[in-house]
Amino acid sequence: MEISTNNSVWQKDRAHVLHPQTDFSSFHDEGSQVIESAKGVHVTDTKGRKLLDGIEGLWCVNIGHGRKEMAEAISKQVMQMQYYNPFGHSTNISAAELAHWLSCNAPGELNHVYYTCGGSTANDAAVRLVHYYNTIRGLHRKKKIISRNYAYHGATYVAAELTGIHATKNSFDRVAQDIIHHISAADMYAKPAYWSETEYCDFLVQEFDDRIQQLGPDNVAAFIAEPIMGAGGVLIAPASYNKRMHSVCKKYDMLYIADEVVTAFGRLGEWFASENIYDYHPDI
Ligand SMILES: Cc1ncc(COP(=O)(O)O)c(C=O)c1O
Missing domain, CATH: 3.40.640.10 (Type I PLP-dependent aspartate aminotransferase-like (Major domain))
Known part of the structure; x- marks a missing residue:
């Protein structure tokens, strides 16, 4: 496959990113809006437009963008242990603690978590x-x-x-x-x-x-x-x-x-x- 030699993000994206749910008939001419940064309920694109993120990324940014508490919690966890697998009889503290929390808060008798x-x-x-x-x-x-x-x-x-x-x-x-x-x-x-x-x-x-x-x-x-x-x-x-x-x-x-x-x-x-x-x- 030909590699894009154009350095603009927009061009790199158009040349190499396979977008889901995309109308490729217009994508080739129009490309994508490139989001550069995000804070709270807003995202800002590379043209400087500040946009209301009405669907929270894709429904998943439920506490808003750029939360310091989240960055700190992730950083702390990564430094302690970034990953270990749950196969067989292996687990880790976070997996067990979160499953317990979810079981306490999930509906009815749901009390097992499959990650x-x-x-x-x-x-x-x-x-x-x-x-x-x-x-x-x-x-x-x-x-x-x-x-x-x-x-x-x-x-x-x-x-x-x-x-x-x-x-x-x-x-x-x-x-x-x-x-x-x-x-x-x-x-x-x-x-x-x-x-x-x-x-x-x-x-x-x-x-x-x-x-x-x-x-x-x-x-x-x-x-x-x-x-x-x-x-x-x-x-x-x-x-x-x-x-x-x-x-x-x-x-x-x-x-x-x-x-x-x-x-x-x-x-x-x-x-x-x-x-x-x-x-x-x-x-x-
Ligand atoms: C209701 C619902 N189920 C499943 C999915 C798929 O989730 P994912 O994109 O994390 O695979 C989505 C994604 O938006 C969703 O809205």
């Missing part, structure tokens, strides 16, 4: 665990996962298939299409005007139940959902939707995977949204 590198790998791991769980229960056919249109669950192979923003999969090879199925998004903006909020919720819950019946309850292992859909448009479900979908899962011996990549760790004012805001206890 991953991000949201996509967390969702891939969740699907593997669900499958493994049903295998050891002898339920070898109970492997299907129900997700929703407009859901965003990540960009690894299985997480991309769980994702319900279907256009992002155009032209890519697909995996797990036989086990992953999508139902409607829960989106109050899409509620027909002639339905009350409760009627809309009834429709969504019935659609879920019908899909499980259609696929066969013995074949359906889990439901995955963001308490509030993030990338799909910040879509808020009707009141009691999350709790009622959880009840349907319990009725059919299904697990409920709450993808709280965007809603947990204080973004909605609580450590986790599922229990504290929506009053249900996910299984994963």
Whole structure:
């Protein structure tokens, strides 16, 4: 591959960075906005424009940019021990302490932590665990996962298939299409005007139940959902939707995977949204 000889950051980026979720027809001419620095809720680009970081980086800068306390904590940890692996019977103090803290603050009886590198790998791991769980229960056919249109669950192979923003999969090879199925998004903006909020919720819950019946309850292992859909448009479900979908899962011996990549760790004012805001206890 030809290496860019132009030294501007903009050119280097255009020549060498493979951006996710990008329209390459215009990217070649326009390139990227280059963010140079960030402080609090703002980012500044190389043209000197100060911009409000409305989606917190990519939902992950929940305490704001440039926090001295965070820099100091990271520095202290790196100097003490920057990494050690958790394979087999090996652990480290931070991994154990954080898992304990998470267990004390996670919804319901959730009390085990499996560390991953991000949201996509967390969702891939969740699907593997669900499958493994049903295998050891002898339920070898109970492997299907129900997700929703407009859901965003990540960009690894299985997480991309769980994702319900279907256009992002155009032209890519697909995996797990036989086990992953999508139902409607829960989106109050899409509620027909002639339905009350409760009627809309009834429709969504019935659609879920019908899909499980259609696929066969013995074949359906889990439901995955963001308490509030993030990338799909910040879509808020009707009141009691999350709790009622959880009840349907319990009725059919299904697990409920709450993808709280965007809603947990204080973004909605609580450590986790599922229990504290929506009053249900996910299984994963
Ligand atoms: C709800 C949700 N799940 C999963 C992911 C994927 O996370 P990551 O980009 O860390 O793989 C995202 C990313 O924005 C997300 O919004």
